Amino acid sequence: MRPDLHYRTPLIVALAVLLFFSVLSLGLKQSPVLKEVQGSVVAITAPVLQALESLGRRGRDLWLGYFYLVGARQENLQLHRSLEEYRQKEIQFQEAQQALTRLEALLALKRQVALPVIGARVIAYDSSLWSRCALIDQGKAQGVKTELPVLAPEGIVGRVVEAYPQYSKVMLIVDRKSGADAMVQRSRVRGILQGQGGNRCSLDFVPKSADVQVGDLVLASGLTGIYPKGLLFGKVTKADKKSPGVFQEIEVTPAVDLSALEEVLVIKVANLSLSEP
Amino acid sequence: MIAAFFAYGFLALAIFYLQNLAFFPQMHLRLLALLLFYLGLRPSLALALALAVALGVLQDSFAITPFGLHLGSTLLVVGVARLFNQRLPQQRFGLQAAACLLAMVLQEVFLQTSLITLGYAGGLAWGQLYHHAVEILLTAVLGPLMCLLVLGLERFLGRYGWRPRSQQPDFYQPLA
Numbered sequence: 001m002r003p004d005l006h007y008r009t010p011l012i013v014a015l016a017v018l019l020f021f022s023v024l025s026l027g028l029k030q031s032p033v034l035k036e037v038q039g040s041v042v043a044i045t046a047p048v049l050q051a052l053e054s055l056g057r058r059g060r061d062l063w064l065g066y067f068y069l070v071g072a073r074q075e076n077l078q079l080h081r082s083l084e085e086y087r088q089k090e091i092q093f094q095e096a097q098q099a100l101t102r103l104e105a106l107l108a109l110k111r112q113v114a115l116p117v118i119g120a121r122v123i124a125y126d127s128s129l130w131s132r133c134a135l136i137d138q139g140k141a142q143g144v145k146t147e148l149p150v151l152a153p154e155g156i157v158g159r160v161v162e163a164y165p166q167y168s169k170v171m172l173i174v175d176r177k178s179g180a181d182a183m184v185q186r187s188r189v190r191g192i193l194q195g196q197g198g199n200r201c202s203l204d205f206v207p208k209s210a211d212v213q214v215g216d217l218v219l220a221s222g223l224t225g226i227y228p229k230g231l232l233f234g235k236v237t238k239a240d241k242k243s244p245g246v247f248q249e250i251e252v253t254p255a256v257d258l259s260a261l262e263e264v265l266v267i268k269v270a271n272l273s274l275s276e277p
Numbered sequence: 278m279i280a281a282f283f284a285y286g287f288l289a290l291a292i293f294y295l296q297n298l299a300f301f302p303q304m305h306l307r308l309l310a311l312l313l314f315y316l317g318l319r320p321s322l323a324l325a326l327a328l329a330v331a332l333g334v335l336q337d338s339f340a341i342t343p344f345g346l347h348l349g350s351t352l353l354v355v356g357v358a359r360l361f362n363q364r365l366p367q368q369r370f371g372l373q374a375a376a377c378l379l380a381m382v383l384q385e386v387f388l389q390t391s392l393i394t395l396g397y398a399g400g401l402a403w404g405q406l407y408h409h410a411v412e413i414l415l416t417a418v419l420g421p422l423m424c425l426l427v428l429g430l431e432r433f434l435g436r437y438g439w440r441p442r443s444q445q446p447d448f449y450q451p452l453a
Contacts, residue, residue: 009359012322016356019330020349027337027344028395034344041338045290049297056298125301127293127309128340128347129409130388130397132302135339161341171341177397198405259302 105153155232155255181223203250317358374420
């Protein structure tokens with residue numbers, strides 16, 4: 001082995017460890033340089049994702065609206081030509097109907113919230129299983145700022161944690177770092193809704209004497225100032241009073257299917273309360 | 278090396294986009310880790326390290342975990358691959374997949390312990406552990422395919438004159 005190669009491996013290992021710790025410490029200090037790097041990487045890679053997502057959506061529409069029917073028509077071409085045309089129209093109609101229903105629900109939510117909102121489309125999800133966030137196609141240029149709440153027609157999705165010029169990163173309520181003051185609608189018992197990763201949350205710090213039952217709805221209490229009061233987080237799916245300690249073990253399943261988000265609303269003004277539901 | 282970096286970089290980006298469109302957030306196959314592992318088995322360490330840094334930064338940019346965490350995990354995968362670099366015969370796909378499985382398990386342990394140390398996350402529930410284990414196993418099963426992909430791209434680049442530095446012939450041999 002050449003003498004200059006003798007120290008190569010330890011040197012590379014040392015450099016790699018040094019690089020990791022330097023970047024991690026800068027990351028923990030919320031270094032603006034790293035935020036710039038992060039923003040640039042997202043700005044470079046997200047447009048392709050956005051285009052592919054849009055292309056995929058169109059492809060799916062085309063598949064459902066045409067190719068799928070070509071396959072069916074080939075089977076029954078001679079007997080069912082007129083029926084196929086009708087089906088094609090029907091599927092297009094159903095697609096339009098579904099889009100209309102989604103957008104109507106979003107519009108109803110916009111009216112219900114009665115706050116300035118921005119409509120956004122989810123274009124990507126977190127590539128890591130260790131955090132739960134989504135990327136939306138609205139950013140600083142459209143007025144999105146950090147800490148703004150994000151909603152779907154079914155309930156609360158999460159909050160904006162990073163805003164880039166054209167995109168924003170939304171921390172979902174199931175993320176382990178997500179925490180919010182919440183209350184049980186029926187008994188008005190309050191607790192902290194804590195993300196647990198995967199697709200679940202827990203309602204922490206609820207005493208064993210408090211009245212919480214499976215099926216109870218969990219709402220934002222409006223106290224943390226991020227989520228408007230009265231909006232739905234989810235439903236209690238487990239309430240265990242036999243667990244050790246002074247608090248109950250309560251599992252909450254989000255009202256929104258956070259794995260299948262399409263359109264969301266970003267409320268432009270945080271720290272405002274809705275009327276009591 | 279720059280051409281190879283871009284070629285493998287584009288392949289990694291394609292995998293990243295494909296996963297984002299088809300699998301996320303329901304399923305997180307560790308395909309980028311798989312790519313890095315098989316690249317780490319190849320002679321060019323510089324290429325594997327450069328790609329590990331780029332992919333670590335890419336994953337960190339799309340996540341909300343502390344920046345640098347995924348960078349550390351990608352470097353770890355390359356490191357484990359280098360440990361096996363001289364020990365694994367090229368055609369022993371089974372052994373390679375087993376080594377890859379070990380690398381990915383170490384990566385998960387590293388990520389989980391780092392997150393707990395940084396106060397980001399508590400322990401995993403059994404359901405989540407099971408989910409992670411299935412995803413890692415599925416990823417390891419895809420190892421031979423990734424190996425062929427990496428070798429194929431290397432052969433393709435070789436046609437245009439690229440060779441890993443350690444494979445380049447040493448023309449200057451004064452004592453030969």
